[in-house]
Amino acid sequence: MNKYILPVSVLGTVVGCGVLLKDHVTGGSCPSKDKIKGKTVVITGANTGIGKETARELAKRGGRIIMGCRDMEKCEAATREIRGETLNSQVYARHIDLASIKSIREFANWVNQEEERVDILINNAGVMRCPHWKTEDGFEMQFGVNHLGHFLLTNLLLEKLKSSAPSRIITLSSLAHIVGEIDFDDLNWEKKKYNTKMAYCQSKLANVLFTRELARRLQGTGVTANSLHPGVVATELGRHTGMHQSSLSSSVLGPLFYMLVKSPKQGAHPSVYLAVAKELEEATGRYYDVLQEKEPAPLALDDSAALRLWDVSAALVGLKPAEMAPPPKEEGVSVATPTAQTQAQLPVTPLPEKV
Numbered sequence: 051m052n053k054y055i056l057p058v059s060v061l062g063t064v065v066g067c068g069v070l071l072k073d074h075v076t077g078g079s080c081p082s083k084d085k086i087k088g089k090t091v092v093i094t095g096a097n098t099g100i101g102k103e104t105a106r107e108l109a110k111r112g113g114r115i116i117m118g119c120r121d122m123e124k125c126e127a128a129t130r131e132i133r134g135e136t137l138n139s140q141v142y143a144r145h146i147d148l149a150s151i152k153s154i155r156e157f158a159n160w161v162n163q164e165e166e167r168v169d170i171l172i173n174n175a176g177v178m179r180c181p182h183w184k185t186e187d188g189f190e191m192q193f194g195v196n197h198l199g200h201f202l203l204t205n206l207l208l209e210k211l212k213s214s215a216p217s218r219i220i221t222l223s224s225l226a227h228i229v230g231e232i233d234f235d236d237l238n239w240e241k242k243k244y245n246t247k248m249a250y251c252q253s254k255l256a257n258v259l260f261t262r263e264l265a266r267r268l269q270g271t272g273v274t275a276n277s278l279h280p281g282v283v284a285t286e287l288g289r290h291t292g293m294h295q296s297s298l299s300s301s302v303l304g305p306l307f308y309m310l311v312k313s314p315k316q317g318a319h320p321s322v323y324l325a326v327a328k329e330l331e332e333a334t335g336r337y338y339d340v341l342q343e344k345e346p347a348p349l350a351l352d353d354s355a356a357l358r359l360w361d362v363s364a365a366l367v368g369l370k371p372a373e374m375a376p377p378p379k380e381e382g383v384s385v386a387t388p389t390a391q392t393q394a395q396l397p398v399t400p401l402p403e404k405v
């Protein structure tokens with residue numbers, strides 16, 4: 051046996067437990083008690099986990115909550131539960147599948163037509179370490195749902211957010227962004243061997259870079275954009291990791307994990323804080339590690355990568371220049387015209403005709 055394996059494992063376990071304990075201790079309560087009566091919240095992936103607890107807390111604080119989910123049975127069950135508990139009747143279930151451009155456009159059209167305002171958009175839905183699946187439009191699933199889906203949704207709701215200003219966009223990233231890299235030559239994992247962990251990390255780095263470029267484009271509009279890591283939270287996110295199938299996990303590691311990590315209710319505190327706190331009304335372009343503003347990883351501070359990702363993402367999802375946040379005035383024309391390089395990134399499956 052390699053003599054380093056034992057000390058490295060022990061050190062890894064100690065550091066890992068330290069991170070979990072720190073999260074557990076610091077995730078105790080939401081620092082803001084501000085209410086949001088009269089405000090409308092759109093939140094994705096709200097039928098379970100962090101999203102459901104965020105929706106519940108924001109409903110308690112008086113908001114009108116639009117829960118965007120892909121499984122309507124689960125979504126309606128969650129809205130019934132939240133309405134019953136909070137006595138807030140303005141909690142609604144609406145269909146959105148972030149793995150489908152068509153579905154995202156239908157959801158956004160519905161919100162734009164039916165809702166008077168959107169004050170808070172929470173890009174919460176996520177998928178982690180799934181097999182090498184593709185979205186309806188041919189994108190690698192984690193990049194497609196976690197980044198591209200929210201990129202498109204956010205842009206399609208921007209006019210509504212601007213007309214409701216001051217308003218806020220919150221995107222759930224992860225500490226996992228630190229190990230992520232954006233492979234602009236193969237965003238969809240078509241050329242190299244699929245690595246499901248690194249695909250998740252790439253998508254979470256994309257969340258931070260997207261937020262950075264979005265905040266830059268939204269300067270002066272009254273719409274802010276921030277991203278966050280919610281801590282390590284016991285949710286269904288690990289459903290594709292196989293942990294629940296292993297007997298060691300279910301007998302020993304599972305219960306230990308649940309004791310150490312945060313509950314979904316605690317995991318919702320950062321999203322709620324960024325959504326409601328009066329003192330954060332002008333905070334934008336920031337990354338929060340749980341409740342603390344932190345500098346993200348060096349790759350997440352790369353403005354040219356953020357701009358390039360915006361450009362490629364717009365081309366991939368077929369977002370027209372008139373539909374997206376324009377670059378700041380001094381830069382002139384939109385950067386999102388497809389170039390030879392972005393064309394090369396287009397999915398194998400053709401985009402739907404009506405985009």
Ligand SMILES: NC(=O)C1=CN([C@@H]2O[C@H](COP(=O)(O)OP(=O)(O)OC[C@H]3O[C@@H](n4cnc5c(N)ncnc54)[C@H](OP(=O)(O)O)[C@@H]3O)[C@@H](O)[C@H]2O)C=CC1
Binds near residue numbers: 147175280
């Ligand atoms: N839990 C943790 O420790 C951490 C979580 N995060 C981030 O927090 C966010 C919330 O995750 P969490 O609550 O933990 O995970 P869960 O798996 O419990 O919840 C994820 C939600 O996303 C939804 N979702 C997945 N795919 C799609 C899709 N194609 N269209 C619409 N909705 C979809 C799920 O719907 P359905 O139930 O139908 O599958 C579910 O509602 C994610 O962005 C995650 O990356 C970041 C760091 C740590």
Ligand SMILES: CC1=C(/C=C/C(C)=C/C=C/C(C)=C/C=O)C(C)(C)CCC1
Binds near residue numbers: 282283293304
């Ligand atoms: C432990 C465990 C689970 C949860 C795993 C989770 C919730 C992992 C979270 C991952 C993180 C921290 C992602 C960061 O971006 C299951 C599968 C529910 C079943 C039982 C064992």
